[in-house]
Amino acid sequence: MTDARFDPSQADGRWQRAWDEAGAFRADSGSTKPKAYVLEMFPYPSGRIHIGHVRNYTMGDVLARYRKMTGHAVLHPMGWDAFGMPAENAAIEQGVHPAGWTHHNIATMKAQLQRLGFALDWSRELATCDPAYYRHEQAMFIDLYHAALVYRRQSAVNWDPVDHTVLANEQVIDGRGWRSGALVERRQLNQWFLKITQFADELLGGLETLDKWPDKVRLMQENWIGKSQGLQFHFTGSNFGGEIEVYTTRPDTIFGTSFVAVAADHPIAQTAAASDGRAAEFVALCRSEGTSEAVIEAAEKLGHDTGLRVVHPLSGAQLPVYIANFVLMEYGTGAIMAVPGHDQRDFEFATKYALPIPRVIAETAADADQPFAGEAEAGDGVLVNSDWLDGLGVEDAKRAVIQRAQAEGWGEGKTVWRLRDWGVSRQRYWGTPIPFIHCAACGVVPVPKDQLPVTLPEDADFSVPGNPLDRHPTWKHVACPGCDGPAERETDTLDTFVNSSWYFLRFASQPADKPFDRAEVARWLPVDQYIGGVEHAILHLLYARFWTRALAHIGQLDLAEPFASLFTQGMVTHETYRSTGNDPKWLAPEEVDLRGGKATEKATGRPAEIGRVVKMSKSRKNVVDPDDIVARHGADAVRWFMLSDSPPERDLPWSDSGIEGCARFVQRLWRLFTQFAPGATGADPGLARKTHQAIAAVGEDIEALAFNKAVARIYELASAIEKAAPSADRSAAIRAILLLAAPMMPHLAEEGWALIGEQGLIAEAEWPRHDPALLVEDEVTIAVQVRGKLRDTLTVPRGIDRAQLEALALASEKVQRSLDGADIRKVIVVPDRLVNIVA
RNA sequence: GCGGGCGUGGCGGAAUGGUAGACGCCGGGGACUUAAAAUCCCCUGAGCUUAGCUCGUCCGGGUUCGAGUCCCGGCGCCCGCACCA
Numbered sequence A: 001m002t003d004a005r006f007d008p009s010q011a012d013g014r015w016q017r018a019w020d021e022a023g024a025f026r027a028d029s030g031s032t033k034p035k036a037y038v039l040e041m042f043p044y045p046s047g048r049i050h051i052g053h054v055r056n057y058t059m060g061d062v063l064a065r066y067r068k069m070t071g072h073a074v075l076h077p078m079g080w081d082a083f084g085m086p087a088e089n090a091a092i093e094q095g096v097h098p099a100g101w102t103h104h105n106i107a108t109m110k111a112q113l114q115r116l117g118f119a120l121d122w123s124r125e126l127a128t129c130d131p132a133y134y135r136h137e138q139a140m141f142i143d144l145y146h147a148a149l150v151y152r153r154q155s156a157v158n159w160d161p162v163d164h165t166v167l168a169n170e171q172v173i174d175g176r177g178w179r180s181g182a183l184v185e186r187r188q189l190n191q192w193f194l195k196i197t198q199f200a201d202e203l204l205g206g207l208e209t210l211d212k213w214p215d216k217v218r219l220m221q222e223n224w225i226g227k228s229q230g231l232q233f234h235f236t237g238s239n240f241g242g243e244i245e246v247y248t249t250r251p252d253t254i255f256g257t258s259f260v261a262v263a264a265d266h267p268i269a270q271t272a273a274a275s276d277g278r279a280a281e282f283v284a285l286c287r288s289e290g291t292s293e294a295v296i297e298a299a300e301k302l303g304h305d306t307g308l309r310v311v312h313p314l315s316g317a318q319l320p321v322y323i324a325n326f327v328l329m330e331y332g333t334g335a336i337m338a339v340p341g342h343d344q345r346d347f348e349f350a351t352k353y354a355l356p357i358p359r360v361i362a363e364t365a366a367d368a369d370q371p372f373a374g375e376a377e378a379g380d381g382v383l384v385n386s387d388w389l390d391g392l393g394v395e396d397a398k399r400a401v402i403q404r405a406q407a408e409g410w411g412e413g414k415t416v417w418r419l420r421d422w423g424v425s426r427q428r429y430w431g432t433p434i435p436f437i438h439c440a441a442c443g444v445v446p447v448p449k450d451q452l453p454v455t456l457p458e459d460a461d462f463s464v465p466g467n468p469l470d471r472h473p474t475w476k477h478v479a480c481p482g483c484d485g486p487a488e489r490e491t492d493t494l495d496t497f498v499n500s501s502w503y504f505l506r507f508a509s510q511p512a513d514k515p516f517d518r519a520e521v522a523r524w525l526p527v528d529q530y531i532g533g534v535e536h537a538i539l540h541l542l543y544a545r546f547w548t549r550a551l552a553h554i555g556q557l558d559l560a561e562p563f564a565s566l567f568t569q570g571m572v573t574h575e576t577y578r579s580t581g582n583d584p585k586w587l588a589p590e591e592v593d594l595r596g597g598k599a600t601e602k603a604t605g606r607p608a609e610i611g612r613v614v615k616m617s618k619s620r621k622n623v624v625d626p627d628d629i630v631a632r633h634g635a636d637a638v639r640w641f642m643l644s645d646s647p648p649e650r651d652l653p654w655s656d657s658g659i660e661g662c663a664r665f666v667q668r669l670w671r672l673f674t675q676f677a678p679g680a681t682g683a684d685p686g687l688a689r690k691t692h693q694a695i696a697a698v699g700e701d702i703e704a705l706a707f708n709k710a711v712a713r714i715y716e717l718a719s720a721i722e723k724a725a726p727s728a729d730r731s732a733a734i735r736a737i738l739l740l741a742a743p744m745m746p747h748l749a750e751e752g753w754a755l756i757g758e759q760g761l762i763a764e765a766e767w768p769r770h771d772p773a774l775l776v777e778d779e780v781t782i783a784v785q786v787r788g789k790l791r792d793t794l795t796v797p798r799g800i801d802r803a804q805l806e807a808l809a810l811a812s813e814k815v816q817r818s819l820d821g822a823d824i825r826k827v828i829v830v831p832d833r834l835v836n837i838v839a
Numbered sequence B: 001g002c003g004g005g006c007g008u009g010g011c012g013g014a015a016u017g018g019u020a021g022a023c024g025c026c027g028g029g030g031a032c033u034u035a036a037a038a039u040c041c042c043c044u045g046a047g048c049u050u051a052g053c054u055c056g057u058c059c060g061g062g063u064u065c066g067a068g069u070c071c072c073g074g075c076g077c078c079c080g081c082a083c084c085a
Helices: A008-022 A051-069 A085-094 A098-114 A133-144 A196-209 A215-225 A250-254 A267-275 A278-286 A293-298 A344-352 A394-410 A518-523 A541-553 A627-635 A635-643 A656-674 A685-705 A705-725 A728-741 A748-754 A801-813 A815-821
Strands: A033-041 A073-075 A150-160 A165-167 A185-194 A227-236 A241-246 A260-262 A303-311 A317-325 A333-336 A411-417 A437-438 A443-446 A475-479 A486-489 A531-532 A566-569 A570-579 A608-615 A779-786 A790-796 A825-831 A836-839
Touching: A008 A098, A008 A627, A008 A635, A008 A748, A033 A518, A033 A825, A051 A531, A051 A566, A051 A570, A051 A635, A051 A685, A085 A098, A098 A627, A133 A150, A133 A443, A185 A278, A196 A215, A196 A227, A196 A541, A215 A541, A227 A250, A227 A394, A241 A250, A241 A260, A241 A333, A250 A394, A260 A344, A267 A278, A267 A303, A267 A317, A303 A411, A333 A344, A333 A656, A394 A411, A566 A656, A627 A635, A627 A656, A635 A656, A635 A685, A635 A705, A635 A748, A656 A705, A656 A728, A656 A748, A685 A705, A685 A790, A705 A728, A728 A748, A779 A801, A779 A815, A790 A801, A790 A815, A801 A815, A801 A825, A801 A836
Parallel strands: A033 A073, A033 A531, A260 A317, A531 A566, A779 A836
Antiparallel strands: A150 A165, A150 A185, A227 A241, A227 A303, A227 A411, A260 A333, A303 A317, A437 A443, A437 A486, A475 A486, A570 A608, A779 A790, A825 A836
8 A cells, every 4th residue: 555645745855856866957958859948037035935936936837847748848947136225225234245145045045946846957047146147247238338329328316315325216205215214306417328219119119029928018018118209399488598399299289288398307497496596496396206207297286487488389379488397307308388178287287377278179170169178188189279270180280280390490200209218327236337437538438358247345334325336445446447547437336127138048058258158049049938927017028128139239149039928927915914903013824813704813812804915015914935835735735826726817815725725635636646556447438538638728728828727627637537437547547637737746746656657757758648539529518598598408419400409499398488489580509509599 | 197907606716709607715514433633425606485586797888699708988906107126
């Protein structure tokens, strides 16, 4: 007799060692098999693996293992997005060095991943904070500089005037610095930029080739890039010398302009502020909103009348010039023609400051004097109150205005992108040093390639806020590579998104002298399946696409798109619990007793409130640690839970009862395996049919990443096998279910594979084949409806003809009762599906 | 504010425009057991005058023989917004 129970506490580690010793998941570059590059977004080493990581990596793992079983050479690597703010915060708060903190976390998290039995090629592991990694990033950055894809300019940052430090948007809470509490200011700094806008058209066009990306992500990227056709033109000052250049996507509404508005950072606003105290106050107010677009655009519309007046280029009207807090300096020209009747923001602003709201678009010409119903009308219509444009449609009017502006020389049609160049400067320590040197004589000079990497000094001081590189006593003082005179290193480091913009290339090969081997990139790239959270739908994915195209542009790569197929998975959520009483506090799951459908606080015995199911976060204490649950239930139960129930693109609520159910199923399968009878004889055609249907369906479901459906299929097959009497088909079914479950529950499957006497690892076994002839049922159930409502069902042979089906349906007693003698007007027959009798 | 998504039993969800609720969890009943655990079997959308009927996929309209699915208009929740990763 064999063991009655499967014991993951000894089996998991044993099989993990067996895979390791066999090198089962080493990617083989020399293989002639078709390649499959499966990649999950690499984690930031924040401390411990989060259950959300487990979900992400389990999905990728199932696909990687499935691809291996279906005869692919698989590349499934893992690494660490190891630069970032949390390490620096730990240094400030706990007095540890960011490097030590990060490496400690990596060791912890790697061990956690290994306990989950992921089929990863650890020989290709990388960490972006390793100079062996970032030296190549520095070299590529210099190459992009030489290709004029890198430049410096002034750009706004959040400035904390008390701590004298730059803050991330995340560190600005209600307009104040998170540590100092001081009101944040928007301040201009000279910063490094990557010229992503040069590729705007390509990045937009490339989306059309990404047919295996979710439509929603392509749409989000398209909107982010934001190509628009419009008119750029200038207003001439009437009480001041000069012009104000504006851009509009709605030149058709030009006669509806009732004022001109400029951003607080616009030169006009600066000039006004210099001579007018009230204007200066207003500009300061705008700047206190920080740099976050979400905050700026959601704020109440406010403005300040500069007293400046401009002339409308067509009507000749005098228009006031306002400084407005909702105009963005970064988009267009930083100044707008405001048409309150047909733009909601302008409408709110005009209402507040009692400015005219002319109508220039109406449903018909007769509606020219129709009042507005409390909001702007952005829809289609015909031009009214617009002089020579009256009667034209919107698109015709746009063309007409652009044509006239060009003819008269006061403006021109222009394509404008919402996409802005990528600011990569960070005034922080824990990042890739930007490899440039500032020399008073030679200007900005790249560090010679043979002096790379520019490494971070280890003796950094984190005891005061600000950039430790900038105030380091010696690090930044170097000789100029050009003139050998005294010079200073750039002290900004690169945005961590730069690190993650090429790691997928480095996984394909890791030469010491260059970022990647071109032949290996050609062998493995593009990534066949990329999996990660939707939160990366825009920035990371767009930056990685850009970096790839930029490298292709300078001739280092022959690849247009890095990720052929993308999947964005949902989060793992959990119920929240709060104590009751005067001072309610969040309670961790283990502090709450959930028996009897009610929550009780263990410590006090008082009832606890069960809150909403939300994303796991430390602040709400609704986190579960993967290690605890792996220790309790084994890796396979946890993996199975991650795949069950919720569709992978949606959120998955964690529950203790759910994981217990998964652990029960692990044992249920194990009991099935113990019933494998190699010598069993006799056929069971019904079970054979179900087995082959399951083989086909599970394969399709895994390929579609519909893991929850694959899981349901395996449950169904397990039930069918349990109910069946011993036979050759039953033993074949047990062998099949072992293989079907292998990508999802690999430890259990290996143990079962050995148990039924198979040789070798199931991880290296072949995926079962299905017999197409067995997929089709020979009997079908027909729904019989009367007036679209189900009245009866019929079981008939497949392929029965329409007339016969109709006769059978009409013969039904239930149908006759429902018809109650009514005249039949029409009968709809869908062969092998349904009959609908319309009376 | 702008952009994107989602909404089906007590819960997670399934369903090429064609039998709504597969599969799992919770709950209820039973078997086995001295007992418990484990396991197995059955029931489980709501209501009603319960052989059956009516209602039911966020709300309101529409298209269709037929709508969870398609169209229009709402409501609610979630994600992103360029220095969180």
